Amino acid sequence: MPEARPVVFVIDDDASLRRALERLLRTEGYAVEGFASAQAYLARAPYDGPGCLLLDLAMPGIDGLELQQRLTRDAASLPIVFLSGHANVPESVNAMKMGAVDFLTKPADDADLLAAVRAALLQRDTQLAARERLATLSAREREVMHLVVEGLRNKEIAARLGITEKTVKVHRARAMEKTGATSLPELVRLAAEDSPPSPPDRAQP
Amino acid sequence: MPEARPVVFVIDDDASLRRALERLLRTEGYAVEGFASAQAYLARAPYDGPGCLLLDLAMPGIDGLELQQRLTRDAASLPIVFLSGHANVPESVNAMKMGAVDFLTKPADDADLLAAVRAALLQRDTQLAARERLATLSAREREVMHLVVEGLRNKEIAARLGITEKTVKVHRARAMEKTGATSLPELVRLAAEDSPPSPPDRAQP
DNA sequence: TGGGCGATTGGCCCAAAGGCCAATAGCGCC
């Protein structure tokens, strides 16, 4: 575990603001990485530990909303807190519909900002806990798990996959064991936390 | 079924705007009820059919956000689409965090408005479908269902409730039958749609 | 007071899910 401390990725073209945010966040015990543009962030080596994004809306090149869209496409993306100076209502609403954790306006109150970051990191923790447990599953185990969670009986899954019911039982048991789920309902909820690239349940524009 | 057509409740203190919205919505085939204030809406006989709210933010007396908070407290509330003239970003973000379906600004494009209403009604349909199926459950059946969904085995539920495992089986079977769930995972998802007074998963301010 | 409904329980039996031990086969790596 080289990454015990959560990392806040600050993406804002205003250098002085970045520095100010870094100071604030560091004193709270977070690791911070600043980027002057979305491109710079995208160029960074992928990160999949605990953390979140603190993202400016208006930036030269790729703007905040566009970056959000790109990142949200894959499920492994970090929760995003927007921080913007001259945003309008439609932009902020869109960002929220796309799954942003919060949308703050500059100048933001330190307490609000830290609260939003905490909320984002909490969300990330939940995400990671689920993914971590699902990560050790083999492809076949994951496949069986999904069918189980859809409500198919072992017999049906076996037919669907062209294998024996016995084998299904084995994969199913391993999936339960590896994920640590102690009941079917628990597995159902865990699996739900899996694939969800789409934000909660709101309509997409 | 006296209420086949969905009802859009328009709450706005601007009478002429209300009339315009009514015209637009009626031509789309919706039933419309207009109110000049939140109080007027609250005074109306409770409605639990298909429908949604089209709500102005700034109004004398109880404002839109406050009404949303009151309504959101109970799970039976209708989905809300905000429509506001001079809203600022924090207000709109709060509304979204509280579970609003959308937040439009005046003057709103007809197409956007109708799209938002459609999304809200769709959400309502899902809500209703779940509640309708859960409505016929007796208190005991519902109680057992919740424990089942939490992952307890029949034997444990029996001990918890101080009754026989046999009885638990009966309640469980009835719950499945009444809700139409054909598998445990299905029941889990159905029950999740039940109690949720809290908006999806975002942080509450 | 009789009927209907929900809560409880029993008995019987069958189907589904899980646990344990063992064995074979294919693949990639040391």
Next chain:
DNA sequence: GGCGCTATTGGCCTTTGGGCCAATCGCCCA
């Protein structure tokens, strides 16, 4: 070639979950 991991399958036995029929009891309503 051998080791380790995953996929598959078999057999056997136990635990759970469900289905069917039947019976009591308490309560509320016509």
